Amino acid sequence: MTDMLSILAQHGYVLIFVVLLAEAGGLPFPASIALVAAGAGVASHALWGPSVVFVAIIALLLGDSVQFFLGRYMGWALLGFLCRVSMNPETCILRSAESFYKRGKVTLVISKFIPGVNSMAAPLAGSMKMRFAQFLRLDFLGALLYVSAYLTLGYLSRDFLAATLRSIHLAGRVMEIIVAAALVVYIAYRIVQACKYREYKVVPRVQVQELAARLTSDYPAKVMIVDVRSHGYYDIGAERIKGSIRIEPNNLEVEIKNLPREKDIYLYCT
Amino acid sequence: MAHIxxxxxxxxxxxxGGLTAWRKAGEPLESVPKDDLVKLPTFS
Incomplete structure (x- = not known):
């Protein structure tokens, strides 16, 4: 605990700024833990409370604003990217947009407390063309709530934190074993996945030039170009390859009935 | 999807390279037809 407080006293404001900026920028940084530690630092007079609040809120607003403007200028592509890890990207995009439209204001205020939602709220607000002044106002409220909550927790539980840190030291060995086991499980999972995909026949890949040349000779009798992007159909002015059709990946079972078996099917995404 | x-x-x-490579190669594109566009809600 003494070590931690000494680090906080020396580099506390910079550390808080960097960690909170990184987290607001979408990186997996433990901002809440940094704030709890800062709260303990305030309780032991290593840091000055109002400065911590100021630095933390500026970092959060800065990171969130970058995300907001990324969402504004990238349109739905950013949400599409964030939804790629979802089991069903199409549903993820539609549900996120509808849910945020209904509860967007409240979501912005509480989003920082909800892992996953915190990285999507600001870009969603940008994609959905929320006014920046309104976004900033709501985001400020959210940041103030978030920073105050964790600083207060750290401030009130300084003694508990010291005890916890001692326990964490003891539990360190156990954690190492758990992390190593998780790593082994993850590697095994990746190997199983790789073997599973090896069972499929390899799908031939064609270069753009090759297909373009084919289009001038065979098109459209033997060729069908299919757009399988899970986003790209949300922004006015969106483009696709000339003559292509869209197949929604999640609706494949239905769409497959209309595909011609006599044609070569060329798939593309973003 | 290609495997399936x-x-x-x-x-x-x-x-x-998908659409990006196609665009870079200067091959023809078209606007997504209005009927195909999915309308998502916006605040403005």
Missing amino acids: LREKGFNTFVIV
């Missing part, structure tokens, strides 16, 4: 189509007997290929 192949399994179902379709002669499927994947375009390397």
